[in-house]
Amino acid sequence: KMTTTLAKNNLGFSQNEAPDNEAKRNIEGHLEIHWVVGQEAIAKLREYEASILAQRLEHAHHELGISYSDMAILARSYGGLAIIETALNNLGLPNVLLQGRGYYDRIEIRDIYNALKLGIDASGASLAAWLRSPFADGLALVDVNKILMADKPITALEGYPEVFARLQLIQQAVKGQPIDALKFLIREKFIAGKRYIDFLDKKERENIDALLFTVVMQPPGEIEYLLDRLEHLSLQTDAGDVPQSGQGIQLLTVHRSKGLEWPLVAVFDLGRGPYHPPANIYIDADSGHFALKDSPSFEKLKQNQKDKANEEDYRLLYVAASRAKDTLLLTGSIKNHKTASWTKALDLMDSGANRHISKPNLIIKAHQYRAFKAISKHKRPEQSLEAAAWIDKTFKRPKYPAVISPSYLKKQAYVHEPLNLPDQSQGELIPGKATTIGTLTHDAISQNWQANNKQHLENLRAQELTFLITVSEQDDILDEVKAMLSNYEDMLGKAIPALKDRSEDY
Template structure:
């Protein structure tokens, strides 16, 4: 067979000579199914690209016979670039793409077999929500009770599991027919029936609009391959080698797609060679439908499969890897794997315990400034990672106050901005006039006197005649009782769209020309230029950027079309916003841990390392969710190349309340010798320990504590408490005239003063001062008498601060910050108040029976001695397996 002239043929030595033995074995393996268990930083992209080059150079395959699938456009572009360097320009013609891009190509070519015209639209999240709102209005669904986002989440679950709408409708609401008018859901409380009906109607309207959503790209491709044997045979004959990156992130639909393309279950027995690369320890997308069993069960799913583990890490220091290995080792049922490196031990991990989120953020900002000034670390080499988007607020404030440049990844994406969505909607409507969602979006954008009434008239005619919304506008003269002014405006809109469609149909006009024409003729640009709103100036810049993006697409794409440009905009992911490797953005990067997957930075700050924050509160009583959180911690740790920081806050504001947070169990799982604690305990924790143990000599206010105990080296009553002079993050919170913590209020950022006395008095508030913006007033001092004392002299009674009268926040992980009172103050405490129940883990053994206030009878299946934070795992039968923090759990041993 004659080789492709654009292919550079490489010798085996060229391809494997510089690889380690497991990498070389993986590149050269010959067999129908191979799993490469690639640990973090083990060079999986290098192995994958070398394997493709080996198959072409040494296996005699044609480039057209290879399908390489990744999860992001960025990963696909990197792989294509590496392949180009290895095998030449032929790489640009190969199928190296994301799952969704590959499916778009298949559906554009062959989708007619399942009723999809090649010019179909791809709806993004905003389009989908708009469609669900239209359906909800027609079916009289309460969108406050059943939000469009919740409905779409359920529909996405159905699609990821390949559950057909016809089956769901037959099971839940057999009397409903998609497209029928005047239907009212009989029992709106029957959520499953409601979801099934909306799912059916949603798919019906997508089909009518010749549109698909993101999940459909996978599901409808599977449908196509199963429905049309000729199409299936074509792709099975075409793709003889299928390679899938990040296999641990595949959902059920993607798993089935790979099997269908490979012909695993085809009767002719002709199966493609499958290579999957992944790491079960980095499976962190269960919330998106990813199924870890796909990679765990690979050897059972694909007969005669071979597994090769890559354990040598080329990214991180051994200290960082030791921490990651120690944490992930606590997950059960995983393939044994221990990362190691030849890069040396490296610096210890740096730990810091802050009093609150503001002080945590301010300390991080100070450390970033120090690293940049003293060690010359580029801002772009540093990243701050957190479990939830909400944590970014205090971090952003601290960076702004410190004058440090940063970029936030995962915020409002460029293509989700209103003005960009409007422009894209025009382009979608030009390409696909049956696209009702986008056509209705632009009907009155910019405002042209076509409001809700005009839209309702057109929509009613379209529905009555089973035609698209724009089809009704084209038949405007046949619609009765249209006010003259409305009719004139509709004719104007019809003429506008006809002119734009004609302009776009001219082959001489490129996508950037069409974008310019739309912005000009629609009036979008003029409206914003005339506006006096300063925000509209930046929106004009965004529209200009859209035209630039279209021009760039033309330069990089031979025979660029408008439909092709729209396809690229529809398939952009959050991670595609990030600078390329080696590109200096000049900014610190802030992102969630889920977004950070696949990235690496010389310096990483892992923040919010507290029970209830990370691991997330949802995971505290669910073993499988906790295992996923631990994998997320493993991902976070292994993003760091040289320096890793772990930080936590003793108090964090949640839902308007200041909650006391316990250290994350993941910190316990990292060997203590690996962490250099700059501050092991927060000031409030030391204060509480002092109250519980007594303050010692009357002449020593702090019971012998040194200046460093509050992180700033100063005292109460006239001088700084905490470290405001070091961190200076903004508004100050004053304790008796002194600054406390990071200079920002406890929990919420509002200014509050702690200068007045906090006394006693049978549990009634000693002062009206508040912690944070929403927590109730709390008394400090003893509960049943004793003199009222002020911060600035003495503390009142040593009975202290901490747990007695706090109310539970619903999980075992956090406590509201309230004082502990003695005596009569406990009489009115809320039921379920959190307090140390005095139980000792040594008194519990596997097999012991217990009773829980909520879950009932259970059997102990595991105990973990972590000192004060000991945990027991209990099987409660029908209530499931729960992990309980022993000292807080409302349990009794039987």
């Protein structure tokens, strides 16, 4: 009903774009919509709304038998989550605030971005990232390093015909429509008979599906615009998928819920509308045209940006509602009967604050705001503490504290402080050499690589931090790493078994 209503009113979807919704199981779900209405400040309405939602979740746990860890609360922003977190804590309901890496900055999304960019310009950082991705499956780290260190990396890549052929296919794909290029990268079996998604786990595949869905909703005209959009979104820390962790009701933003599902999902603060921050310049993502403030087209582009943001906001409502497997709870606050955005959508569905339904699996109810005092059920009782026996004791201060620095002692003895030590990298012929040696040695020890094993040393040479160092400088660094590994092995002797053979750390 939601997708049909949104599409019918061109709110986020057109009739052709609306996603199909078919029942996956022959089980009737449970839906509750709770509205808080009043003339008080919106902050007070939201606090009351949060208390009602917390009570309904407590009811779902005790009466419906739903585990708290099978529940999630979604909100537009972390500000909204802070309100509901307080209400949950007041009732003593376990909860965990989920945070994680930005969705558009996840490795699988960056793989797609780098592959698209490589199709336009086969050089630079995108080439290095692409060579280490599943698209270049079959290349060893030594091969990657050899290609990147060559004067002409693409020419060197031709020495690996199977991988080079994949690059040519990508270059051909990006000449067409961006959406077709995206589908090619994701779904075509051009990686040794496999698709890119065959290298991913379930969560990563869901993220790729979400990316494809997002692009289809707003198909760019040219591949450059798609790359710009992905780059822009990667900088938004509040757009992402989050690994599930912790015990209790999980709290996260709607953006971060993409690709995730729970038996019970509650969407909090439906009454909050999208925020449109003011700007001094607006850019049309489709044409590339821009308008400065006070220019003739400024207001038009400003309204276009606002309309697009509103469309995205309605799609976000669909994302939020579709995270629930069995039970969906929606709550919102309405001040002075003013509706906007998500509350408007539910009004169009005849599920607004003026509707009242009370059935076993469907509840729509409006709650008139009333003043309340949130009292925690689990507040620790105040207790008077007895003073410790030594509370009035005094201690004579010695001449010097128990722990003192040699420098301080010298100052006390009127000895001039020596000159400050130079920076550890000062005077190095190779900047960062000491740090590089230490890092590579540590990596070698953690991998149980041996000083006398040439392949192990070549593995170290292929590490990312050596990419910008010349071959002769690499040789110099590896000689020192080899010497340190030899000393380390001599120090350990033969009595301690190898790392892989140990049942515990020594």
